[in-house]
Amino acid sequence: MSLIDNIIGVFSPAAKLNRVRARKALDIMANRGYDGAKTGRRTSGWITPSTSADAEITPNILKLRDRSRDLVRNNPYASKALRVLVANSIGTGIIPNIKNKPANKLFQQWVTECDADGHLDFYGLQKLIGRTIFESGECLIRLRYRRPEDGLSVPLQLQVLEPDYLDSNKNELVKGGGYIQNGIEYNSIGRRVNFWLYKQHPGGNSILLNTLQSSPVPAEDILHIYEKLRPGQSRGVPIFAPSMITQNDLDEYEEATLVRKAAEACITAIVRTEDEGSSIGAVTTESGSTRRLEELAPGMVQYLNSGEDITFNNPPASSGYGEYVNTRLHAIAAGIGITYEQMTGDLSQVNYSSIRAGTLDFRREVRQFQQLTFIPMFNQKIMQVWARSAMLSNKIKVDLPVTWTTPRWDWVDPVKDVKGEEMELSLGLKSWSKTVRERGLNPDDLLAELLKEKVEFEKAGLVHPLAAIIPTEPPTN
Secondary structure: HHHHHHOOOOHHHHHHHHHHHHHHHHHHHHHHOOOOOOOOHHHHHHHHOOHHHHHOOOOOOHHHHHHHHHHHHOOOHHHHHHHHHHHHHHHOEEEEEOOOHHHHHHHHHOOOOOEEEOOOOOOHHHHHHHHHHHOOOOEEEEEEEEEEEOOOOEEEEEEEEEEHHOOOOOEEOOOOOEEEOOOOOEEOOOOOOEEOOOEEEEEOHHHHOOOOOEEEEEHHHHHEEOOOOOOOOOOOOOHHHHHHHHHHHHHHHHHHHHHHHHHHHHEEEEEEEEEOOOOOOOEOOOOOOEEEOOOOOOOOOOOOOOEEEEOOOOOOOOOOOOHHHHHHHHHHHHOOOOOOHHHOOOOOOOOOOHHHHHHHHHHHHHHHHHHHHHHHHHHHHHHHHHHHHHHHOOOOOOOOEEEEEEOOOOOOOHHHHHHHHHHHHHHOOOHHHHHHHHHOOOOOOOHOOOOOOHHHHHOOOOOOOOOOOOOOOOOOO
């Protein structure tokens, strides 16, 4: 007996009619719902647990990270995709525009000193950090404060660490209502207070691994940079995660196709003879022994002996390889977030309009990563720490309003773009400073350079192209 039967009864004709109407009402409600939520034969294998972001990431983060790195090392498409992402999002560096000239000069000096390893400058570190975020899902930057006698312009350096340094197996409760989850320690109100880090890379020297143990590092000394995709997410996921299986399947398919092509290229001869001791075209040598012919050469003419017959295999040629690979590469590119043309370099199926339209979507995603993830989580925080360290060491004494200039993007037809920008400027739809920043330049530096250049042109007896709009002397305040 159904739930409806229990509720309305089953004995009277009126109750029977009501039961039929109730069932129809339930059917109508079900048909008005979401098809994606229905259960049945087609969705019986669709398992969708209601888990949090960390519950999904924690047991899989190590495997995802290792497989992502393996793809970048060994898969040419993944390697190219990573380079495209880093080149477009970081380029030659995201540059600060500091209005205070003494502070700007001091920062330019620190740019070459900031790497704790002593290998890269500030913009080289940005490239390394961006690459690590895309490949490993996240990146750690440890702030290393130095002593005055170390001789740095500002006593601060940056140490870039892979996420492997974070002890992901550290999960426990802490006195005072706090807890440690995935190597990150939180206080009673959920604020990060410590990162539990290894002193060495856990995948490094096996001798050191015997004494490998994590220790707490204050959260204010660590920048943890990753793209946050869900509320409450505390760890990052490699950008290749949605397409890993597809990339691995394509690798296996290409390997299998290569083996098949090698087999197709082989010619196998089957010899039938009535004499078991004979062989195709057997030749008697001077010593009286018989030399068997077991290899075929181009242009060879060979006569068979009496009673011999020969047939050749004819393996069927495989087809559909190009269509399958093309479809899979489109899916891989979509999962990573770049265009098929960027990942493969194949421009045979596009024209100027189509490639521009596809690139615009990609650049919107890159700009989103720059402005909403990388600049807030790295550039702005580093500038705050750097300014504080500079003020404490009496190098500067002012707050620093800073804007950040992202690398410029080049178009296939720059003439059309310059004309479009000229129209926007003439209509007041865009400021000149913003136009300059979008080209990867500092407006203040460009103005100073133009003024200096005009003076040099005049000394040489030449007319500067912008002489009509650039004054000889800068305006006085």
